[in-house]
Amino acid sequence: MSFKSTKIIELGSCAFRQPQASSHCRFLHGYRLTAKFWFKAKELDSNNWVVDFGGLKQLKAILQTQFDHTLCISDDDPEIDRFSELDKAGVCDLRVMDGGVGVEKFAEFCYQSADSYVNQLTNGRCRCVKAEVFEHENNSAIYEVNLDDHETLMNTGCNEDITTEEVAEDIATAVEVKQQDSVTRPPFAKKKGAPLTARKTKGRWADERGTFGI
Numbered sequence: 001m002s003f004k005s006t007k008i009i010e011l012g013s014c015a016f017r018q019p020q021a022s023s024h025c026r027f028l029h030g031y032r033l034t035a036k037f038w039f040k041a042k043e044l045d046s047n048n049w050v051v052d053f054g055g056l057k058q059l060k061a062i063l064q065t066q067f068d069h070t071l072c073i074s075d076d077d078p079e080i081d082r083f084s085e086l087d088k089a090g091v092c093d094l095r096v097m098d099g100g101v102g103v104e105k106f107a108e109f110c111y112q113s114a115d116s117y118v119n120q121l122t123n124g125r126c127r128c129v130k131a132e133v134f135e136h137e138n139n140s141a142i143y144e145v146n147l148d149d150h151e152t153l154m155n156t157g158c159n160e161d162i163t164t165e166e167v168a169e170d171i172a173t174a175v176e177v178k179q180q181d182s183v184t185r186p187p188f189a190k191k192k193g194a195p196l197t198a199r200k201t202k203g204r205w206a207d208e209r210g211t212f213g214i
Contacts, residue, residue: 005050012068
């Protein structure tokens with residue numbers, strides 16, 4: 001038996017490109033990105049929560065430092081030197097990502113960041129099992145772990161790939177850069193029966209199961 005909860009975090013407006021694409025995706029373009037996270041725990045905390053949503057503000061700062069008003073390019077982009085010069089000139093705020101860019105890679109980045117963060121926050125009691133990143137209401141990508149593999153992770157505790165000191169350093173840097181908290185809203189969905197719909201009433205977004213406060 002286990003419990004799950006979800007959280008939606010607005011990542012910000014991000015530009016990127018796919019240099020190997022033959023379509024217009026090879027050009028710089030951008031989206032207002034939004035991420036949804038699924039968290040899992042065998043046991044609830046003293047407040048009967050899977051994870052304290054109020055404790056995720058620093059995670060939000062880390063993610064927005066990566067994506068909000070930034071230019072994300074792959075480490076193998078043939079124009080990386082040109083983009084680096086633009087960054088040095090103050091024309092863009094460059095982020096170089098290992099292994100490529102795109103909504104799928106952004107979902108992987110968000111998953112890894114969230115899983116490491118909540119693992120440290122809850123001393124291994126809670127883990128992130130899935131992250132979905134939306135470009136807009138029609139396009140999204142999901143990164144998730146196999147539940148059996150993740151059960152092993154939950155039993156072994158901390159993620160060995162990322163140390164506590166590295167997480168703390170990321171948090172401290174992100175908090176320094178992102179001092180103001182911005183509004184979080186869920187992604188839109190147009191199809192009937194979709195989990196999230198663009199229905200706003202008195203400053204709150206709602207789906208068929210309830211409301212998401214902002």
